[in-house]
Amino acid sequence: MTEREEVLRELFKPEGKPAALEGVKVLEICGVNFGCMIAGSLLAELGAEVYTVLDERAARVTADGVYINGVGVPYFVEGRGKKRVEWRDVETFLPHVDILLDGLGAGRLAARGLGYPDVAERYPRLIYVAVSPFGHYPTSKSREYAEVPDSDLTGQAYNGYMAMLGNPNLPEPYSYPIRAGIWLAWAFAGAAAAMGALSAYWQRMKTGRGTFVDVATNDVLSVDHPYQIGAAFVLNESRRRSPTIDANLYVTYTTARAKDRFVAIASVIWPEIEAFFEIIGRPELAEKWRDAMAQVEKDPDAIKPLEKEVFAVVREIPAEELIRRSREKGKPPIAVVKTLEEVAAQVHWRLRRAIVEVSCGKKLLSPGTPYVMSETPGRVNSPC
Amino acid sequence: MDYFKSLQSFFGTTANSRPLEGIKVVEFSHYILGPNVPRLLAQLGAEVVKVEPPPRGDRWKYAPMWGGKGFYKGMRIDYLYLNANKYFLGLDFRKEEGYRLLIELVKKADVFVENMEPGTLDRYGLGYLQLREVNPRLIYVSASGYGQFGPLHRLPSYDIIGQAESGIMDTTGWEEEAVDELYRLPDYPGDWLPSTMAVGAVLAALIYRERTGRGQYIDLSQAASLQRFMYHFVYMSATERRLRRSGFFDPFALVSGVFKTRDGRYVAVAAMTEDQVKALAGEVEGLLEALGDRWRVYKSVQRWVSGKTLEEVLEAGRRLKVPIQPVMTDIDVLRDPWRWERGSVVKIFDRLYGEVVVPGPLFKMAGGDIGVKWVARPVGYHNKLVLKKWLGYKPDEVDELVQRGVLGYWDGQLGNTPPPGWKAEEDPVYQGERDEV
Numbered sequence: 001m002t003e004r005e006e007v008l009r010e011l012f013k014p015e016g017k018p019a020a021l022e023g024v025k026v027l028e029i030c031g032v033n034f035g036c037m038i039a040g041s042l043l044a045e046l047g048a049e050v051y052t053v054l055d056e057r058a059a060r061v062t063a064d065g066v067y068i069n070g071v072g073v074p075y076f077v078e079g080r081g082k083k084r085v086e087w088r089d090v091e092t093f094l095p096h097v098d099i100l101l102d103g104l105g106a107g108r109l110a111a112r113g114l115g116y117p118d119v120a121e122r123y124p125r126l127i128y129v130a131v132s133p134f135g136h137y138p139t140s141k142s143r144e145y146a147e148v149p150d151s152d153l154t155g156q157a158y159n160g161y162m163a164m165l166g167n168p169n170l171p172e173p174y175s176y177p178i179r180a181g182i183w184l185a186w187a188f189a190g191a192a193a194a195m196g197a198l199s200a201y202w203q204r205m206k207t208g209r210g211t212f213v214d215v216a217t218n219d220v221l222s223v224d225h226p227y228q229i230g231a232a233f234v235l236n237e238s239r240r241r242s243p244t245i246d247a248n249l250y251v252t253y254t255t256a257r258a259k260d261r262f263v264a265i266a267s268v269i270w271p272e273i274e275a276f277f278e279i280i281g282r283p284e285l286a287e288k289w290r291d292a293m294a295q296v297e298k299d300p301d302a303i304k305p306l307e308k309e310v311f312a313v314v315r316e317i318p319a320e321e322l323i324r325r326s327r328e329k330g331k332p333p334i335a336v337v338k339t340l341e342e343v344a345a346q347v348h349w350r351l352r353r354a355i356v357e358v359s360c361g362k363k364l365l366s367p368g369t370p371y372v373m374s375e376t377p378g379r380v381n382s383p384c
Numbered sequence: 385m386d387y388f389k390s391l392q393s394f395f396g397t398t399a400n401s402r403p404l405e406g407i408k409v410v411e412f413s414h415y416i417l418g419p420n421v422p423r424l425l426a427q428l429g430a431e432v433v434k435v436e437p438p439p440r441g442d443r444w445k446y447a448p449m450w451g452g453k454g455f456y457k458g459m460r461i462d463y464l465y466l467n468a469n470k471y472f473l474g475l476d477f478r479k480e481e482g483y484r485l486l487i488e489l490v491k492k493a494d495v496f497v498e499n500m501e502p503g504t505l506d507r508y509g510l511g512y513l514q515l516r517e518v519n520p521r522l523i524y525v526s527a528s529g530y531g532q533f534g535p536l537h538r539l540p541s542y543d544i545i546g547q548a549e550s551g552i553m554d555t556t557g558w559e560e561e562a563v564d565e566l567y568r569l570p571d572y573p574g575d576w577l578p579s580t581m582a583v584g585a586v587l588a589a590l591i592y593r594e595r596t597g598r599g600q601y602i603d604l605s606q607a608a609s610l611q612r613f614m615y616h617f618v619y620m621s622a623t624e625r626r627l628r629r630s631g632f633f634d635p636f637a638l639v640s641g642v643f644k645t646r647d648g649r650y651v652a653v654a655a656m657t658e659d660q661v662k663a664l665a666g667e668v669e670g671l672l673e674a675l676g677d678r679w680r681v682y683k684s685v686q687r688w689v690s691g692k693t694l695e696e697v698l699e700a701g702r703r704l705k706v707p708i709q710p711v712m713t714d715i716d717v718l719r720d721p722w723r724w725e726r727g728s729v730v731k732i733f734d735r736l737y738g739e740v741v742v743p744g745p746l747f748k749m750a751g752g753d754i755g756v757k758w759v760a761r762p763v764g765y766h767n768k769l770v771l772k773k774w775l776g777y778k779p780d781e782v783d784e785l786v787q788r789g790v791l792g793y794w795d796g797q798l799g800n801t802p803p804p805g806w807k808a809e810e811d812p813v814y815q816g817e818r819d820e821v
Contacts, residue, residue: 004503007513008533012603020588032656038613042581046588057657063635068622073615074636107387116750117390133707134722137395137748138388141722144702149656151707153634157652158709160717162632162642164570165556173686174563176642177650177711178632181555182613184573191580192746198587199428200749203403205594212394212750218709219728222717223743224420224580226465227571229729232718233741234461235453239714243567248449248462253544255553255568262566264548266541268415269443296451333540335548337566340616340626343551348534354608355617365621370578370609371585372531375600376592378585 014353014377019047024201026050027085027093028101029109032058033150034183035217036103036131037078038190043099043197044081045369045378051097052082053090069360069384074183077367081381094119098204099127099197106136106146116212126210127200131193133158135216142216150217155185159221160228167243177241188224189217240300245307250293252276255337256311258319262337265314265322272332279325280313353380360384394750402429402753407590408774409495410435410486411470412510414442416543416572417527417606418499419466420579425495425586426469427745427754433770434467435486438474438792441763442467445799457737457803459760465742467760471820473771474764474792477508482790485775486510491519492774495586499527502537512601522599523589525582531605543574546606550574555616559629566629578609580746633678639664639671641682642711643689643697650711651697653685663704727755734759735813735820737803758820762794762801768816779816 001009026048030036032055044050059079062072071079085093091114094100100119102109109115116128116136133150134141156162161184162177169175196213204210222228227248231239239247246253252267267276270290277286288306295302314322319336326334338346344365349355356368360383371378407430411422419442422432436442445463454460473489476482490496496515498505505511512524526532529541529549536549547553547568557566582604589600611617615636619627627635632642632652639655655661665671668688674680689697694710701708712720718741723729727744734740737759745755767786771777785791794800812818 002503004506004511004513005533005537008601008603011601012533018592020585020592024591042584046584057659060658061636061656063619063627064623066619066623068618072636073618073622076618077615110387115387115390116394117387120394133709135726135748136388136391137726138392139722139725142726143388148702148705149660149707151634151637151654151656153632153637153640153652153654154707154709157642157650157711160712160714161571162652162711163650163713165567166632167565167567170558170563170565173642173644173682174558174560174631176632176644178557178567178642179630179634180569180573181552181557181630182610182615183634183636184569184577184613187577187613188580191577191584194584195424195580195587196747196749198584198591199403202587202590202594203401205591207401211752212391214748214750215746216726216728219723219726219744220746223728224576224746225571225573226462226743228712228714228717229741229743230461230465231450231454232714234456235450235714237715239450243565247570248454249447250451253542253568255544255548255566262553264544264553264568266544268447268542293448293451297453333542333545335539335545337548337553338551339554340551340614340620343549343554343611344617344620346536348530348536349608349611351534352531352605352608354605354611363621365617367612367614367617370581370605370612371588372603372605372608373585373589373600374602375596375598376589 011374012372012377017375017377019379020376021047024048024098025096026099026101027097029053030058030101030103031055032061033103033131034074034078035150035186035189036101036193038186039129039131039193039197040082040101041078041080042190042194044381045371047376047379050082051085051093053085053087076383080383095123097126098201099129101193102128102130105132105149106142124209125204127197127204127213129193129197129213131189131215131217133216133218135214137214152183152186153179155217156180158218159185161221164239164241164247166241168241185217185221188221189215192220244311245303250296250303252310256314258314258322259317261319263319263322264335264337265332267332275329275331279322279329280317282313285310356380358383395748401751404428404430407495408493409497410489410493411497413497413499415444416466416575417579418497420576421497421525421527421582421586422470423466423468424580424583424746432470433473433489434470435473435475436763437476438763439795440800441474446797455798458798458801460799464740464759468742468756469758470760471766471770472761472764473767476790476792477510479790481788483509485790487518488775490515490522493519493522494590495523495525497525501540502528502532516599520599521593521597523586523593523602525586525602525604527579527582527604529606531608532603541606543572543606544568546574546610550607550610551614552610555614555629557629558631574606574610578604578606581609638675639681639685641685643686645689645692645694645697647693649694651689651694652709652711654707660706664706667700730755732756736806764791764793765814767791769813769819772816
């Protein structure tokens with residue numbers, strides 16, 4: 001271990017340190033909206049005291065009927081460290097709340113007399129954060145879809161994300177657009193809502209006034225990623241879905257099947273692309289690739305025969321050999337695509353508390369916290 | 385009163401307030417992971433100075449996206465977005481005088497963001513341990529693939545490596561008898577999502593500093609940020625089985641998938657709860673009987689969807705209160721009237737690049753004026769303005785620093801140039817005489 005690493009390990013030790021948001025009270029009323037719940041969880045990991053009005057239907061969401069201590073797998077993670085509040089207590093609890101997270105849908109809390117216009121008057125310091133499919137901000141769709149619940153899959157679809165994912169060359173329906181394997185739209189919505197809540201909290205520290213923050217699951221991913229809008233703006237057409245070469249850079253920034261398993265190849269800039277062709281033993285292909293890239297504008301399929309040839313070569317080389325060669329050359333970064341089992345077994349992620357072992361009747365693995373902070377480390381609250 | 389009408393009054397009164405006004409950020413980063421943190425802080429009103437060694441700086445600006453068609457008036461469109469609302473300083477920190485100047489800027493900064501390979505900036509005297517000595521209130525963010533410590537921390541990374549190492553790729557694709565493939569997640573979410581989460585950590589650190597006066601070090605790992613959302617680890621350890629790669633199914637939904645409508649459009653359906661399934665079952669023949677077998681469920685819904693147009697399926701979703709939405713393409717996203725109405729897509733008039741269509745902010749804030757004010761600039765464009773605002777330098781002092789090679793400007797290559805027709809002598813912002821907005 002280098003001296004730097006040794007110092008940093010000591011610096012980041014979480015034991016005995018405060019959390020950044022100690023004293024901040026959050027009430028979440030999320031229904032079955034996990035984007036909203038993720039926001040609450042991220043604030044809890046940063047030290048906020050989070051209370052939740054539990055919708056039993058959210059606790060029932062799970063895969064293959066798997067329940068742990070009576071709750072589904074997603075709620076097992078996103079319910080961590082949250083204290084329950086009953087509906088009947090919300091009114092009396094609200095004066096003590098700094099941040100209210102509303103995931104029920106536009107107008108639903110208003111129907112109970114708890115919409116932003118109602119509570120803003122009574123509690124001007126309150127920060128009200130809404131997470132819903134089309135937002136609460138008045139638009140034709142926020143009205144039209146006010147009563148339709150949120151979902152991650154439809155969020156990924158409406159953000160233009162799924163249109164870029166999957167292999168169109170497979171037989172139907174495997175050729176259809178597919179999803180990112182995690183709740184990506186809800187993760188973005190939750191991260192954006194936490195960011196909105198904290199920027200409003202910061203503003204309140206200066207002005208003494210709360211505000212309304214409105215997150216729409218169906219746009220957050222496509223305003224954070226610049227490609228859906230940027231590509232359509234300059235190209236005046238949609239990009240083509242590609243399972244191998246990168247749909248933006250047209251380079252070998254991709255997963256590929258090596259001889260024994262999948263690898264991820266990260267060639268982005270030209271020296272890395274050249275190095276990649278060298279390590280697969282075909283340096284002459286670099287120039288051909290450059291020529292093909294130049295033709296793509298006129299002929300979108302120009303790169304295809306070359307692509308086929310390149311990946312056929314990669315398929316003959318064992319993964320570890322590819323990695324050895326890339327490290328020897330210094331570029332491009334290549335890594336084995338780790339299986340879930342391999343990731344779960346790695347010391348590195350345990351050491352960083354990214355993956356933690358929890359004891360809930362039996363020992364279980366769970367995502368920990370990504371917040372590694374020297375003064376106020378992220379909290380990994382117990383799910384049990 | 386109608387809920388939406390009453391909300392309108394809160395959004396209608398723009399107080400032009402931006403929550404992070406007064407917060408100063410020094411960005412020392414490249415590609416996406418690092419620069420997206422200051423981008424989002426700048427959207428909220430922070431003053432961000434992007435420091436780049438002249439003349440090339442952040443190399444991401446040169447990548448020839450979409451076969452070279454990704455450039456807009458000389459700069460790449462996504463780079464213009466990613467570096468919006470920032471001030472550009474072309475500074476050679478490897479020169480003694482440049483280093484000293486950078487340290488003076490750091491003394492004034494609240495936040496410092498970098499994403500070089502771990503340890504790189506320490507070698508230049510710009511690591512956290514060194515900068516906290518000159519500014520103990522500094523909030524310093526290092527963004528990398530694996531983080532700054534741990535057995536893997538020295539390995540290089542890009543988004544795709546973070547994806548491979550996190551396990552997320554092993555959740556994405558098909559794992560069926562007929563097809564066994566996995567894919568990278570497109571458009572580099574291994575950069576965008578972790579950096580978005582990091583902004584929450586920065587804000588929390590600012591709040592903590594306001595109370596205690598103490599700055600701190602934030603160690604962001606791409607892979608760990610993605611792992612935060614992988615419930616697969618819980619499932620796997622609870623059942624001793626792996627949760628298969630999901631294709632187009634949401635494994636946590638009771639009914640889900642992507643289907644093709646009668647008019648050939650893809651549509652996503654996800655019933656998360658029993659009441660949603662019941663509502664759907666009123667129209668989808670055989671659905672209840674098929675529950676528990678995802679392909680049988682899929683086939684019954686596909687039969688229903690294939691007899692309807694996209695509009696008819698969407699209408700059914702609204703009526704049944706079941707999440708159903710089209711799989712939008714890039715063009716659909718750009719032209720979506722809802723996005724223009726909401727401000728998720730906005731046309732701005734940039735002083736240099738003219739009319740540019742840009743993505744809106746990540747959320748709407750009542751009374752707040754957040755979002756894109758101007759797009760990126762080439763290396764060193766704000767040299768005079770930044771040094772005047774932050775350190776009180778006069779234009780001729782800046783010119784002298786340029787002559788000594790401490791400061792510099794862009795190289796004029798595609799991706800790093802002002803738009804055609806731009807004239808330095810006619811540009812008061814470039815001359816440091818006025819601000820961007």
